[in-house]
Amino acid sequence: MNTITMRPPVAAAKGDRSFWLQSIAADAVTRPLQGGADCDVAIVGGGYAGLWTALRIKEQSPETRVTVLEADFCGSGASGRNGGQVHSWFAEIDMLRALVGEDDALMLCRATANAIEELNGLQASGAIDMDLRLDGWLWTASSTAQEGAWTSAAELCRALGEERFRPLRRDDILRRSGSAVSYAGIVEERAGTVQPAKLAIGLRDLALSKGIVVHERSPVLDIVPGSRPQLRTAGGTLLASKVVLAANAWLSAIPELHPYLYVVSSQVVATAPACDILERIGWTDGASICDAQHHVLYYQRTPDGTVIFGRGTGGIAYGDRIDARFNRGGDGGADNIREMRRVYPELKDVPVLHDWSGPIDCTAQHLPVFGHLKDHANIFYAMGFNGTGIAQTPVAGRIMASLVLGRDDAWSRCGLVGLDRRTRLPPEPLRYLGARVVRHAIRRKNDLEILNRKPGPVTRFLAGLAP
Structure with a gap:
């Protein structure tokens, strides 16, 4: 019975937190775990995946006692650092079909479209104020090499009777984005943007209202497997019947999972508000925009006119050991600023007030994977979101709830469950x-x-x- 040692967290200093987190002064509101406690399901990680899993378990089995252990505070990781883009899995339907087959691919894509409507319902009801704006997601090309990157996914959608995308011409993109740089693309209309930290904090508050116990500032040091695994933190020990590992890139520390997971950084910058300029160039709504580079650019404008500009930089570390460089790069966001000024030359004199980074958990297939550890059927994992999770983690929560609750259904049987289809990555060095x-x-x-x-x-x- 080998102890599972977790990697120590590297919390971002307040000045290195994302624009999203700083703009709402997000921080811990619950007490760290102290002394002994027990529950039915312990969830390691208080981001989107962990919180959605907790909520789905409570929806299906209200009597189940669920406790979330978060190393820093809920949303402090990838859930509060991302670009705030909301779009379905239909953009990856070709990759999904190759991995899980056509039926499962269509089920999963439709589930993410439903998740977007669920988010809209949570905002409309007042349950979570997340600044959701369903003004579309634009997937564009600004060079000949990027043209048609979307063709396979769009054609497969049409063949399956899903008219999810509409083609865009140069004048369409200019009208919707205010930039003349991109000249071809497609749009998913029922998509858009959120304030991701507000969503994460809202999910935490919703979980607390449902009777889910949340302990922030409670990094798990190690887990002793067994019929009742023990999760040890600096202040106490939690006993659980089942454990869910939903700790994003930090799961690379687990030897069984590391061969299938690699960690890269993504960098984001935020400008000072520039409403006058954005109004002048016609960029007025809440659409999310991507290009088709390998290290993709992703950007949006906030309601107050701040421009958010991100890029998957592919920054890496030996042994996937995450350190402070994954919280904030040393170049002040230079690559992103250069690209932002290429796409929006009108912003060349607008100061950049925030730059931040974050680790992303990736798999070779660029799709998440779910399951339980080989020798520990009561320790489950959810990993490999590849930087795309706002509409995907509500679906991940359904998959994880079915696995944890022992349900034999479409979620527990879906092709994203299990490592057997996944590519092993080479060892170090x-x-x-x-x-x-x-x-x-x-x-x-x-x-x-x-x-x-x-x-x-x-x-x-x-x-x-x-x-």
């Missing part, structure tokens, strides 16, 4: 050295293709080795 070479090639390829220049064969080959 090959993983780290190879990732550095591939990352450099991707960055070079991106920079050349933005200028409509063709990278050389070596660069193309190395960039093509990325998962």
Whole structure:
């Protein structure tokens, strides 16, 4: 019975927290775990995945005693640091079909579309104020190499009778985004943006109102498996019948999971409010926008005119050991600022007031995976959200609830359950050295293709080795 040692958290200093978290002064509101306690289900991680899992379990089994242990405060991780983009899994339906088959792919995509409506209902009812704006999600191209990146997913949707996307021309994109840089793309109309930290804090408050126990500032040091696993923190011990690991990139510390998971950084910047400029160029709504680079750009404007501009930088660490560099890069967001000014030259004199980073848990298939540890049928995991989770984690919560509650249904049987279909990644040091070479090639390829220049064969080959 080997103890599972968790990796110590690296909480962001207040000045390094995301614009989202700082703008609402988010922090812990519940007490750390002290002394001994017990529950039916212990959930490690108070982000979207952990909180949605807790809520789904309570929906289906109200008598179940659920406790969430969060290392810092709910939403302090990826859930409060992301770009705030809300779109369905229909954009990945081709990848989903390749992994789980057509029926499951369609079920999962429809479930994320339903999750968007659920979020809308939570806001409309006053349950969670998350600044949800369903003004569309634009997937665009600003160079010839990016053209048609969406074709496979869009054509498959049409073939399956799902008219989820509509093509965009240059004038459509200019009218909706205020930028003349992108000239082709598609739009998912029932999608948009949220204030992600407000959503995370709202989910925490909703969980508390349902009788779910939440202990913040309670990082789990280790877990002793058994019929009643023990979760040890600095202040106490929690006994549970079942455990859910929903700790994002931190699950890379678990030897059984690490071969299928790799950690990269994503960097985001936020400007000072620039309503006058944005009104002048016609960028007025809450649409979320992406381009089709490998290290994708993603951006939105907030209701007060702040521009949020993010990029998956692919930053890595040896052994996926997460340190303070994953909270904030050392370059002040230089890459993002350069790209923002390329897409929006009108913003060249608008100061950037916030820059932050965050670790992302990725799998080779760029789709999450759920299941239980091989030798511990009562310790479950949810990982690999690849930076896309606002409409996906409500679905993940359904899958995890079915697994934890022992239900035999479409969720517990879906093709995202189990590691058997997943690609194992190489061990260290090959993983780290190879990732550095591939990352450099991707960055070079991106920079050349933005200028409509063709990278050389070596660069193309190395960039093509990325998962």
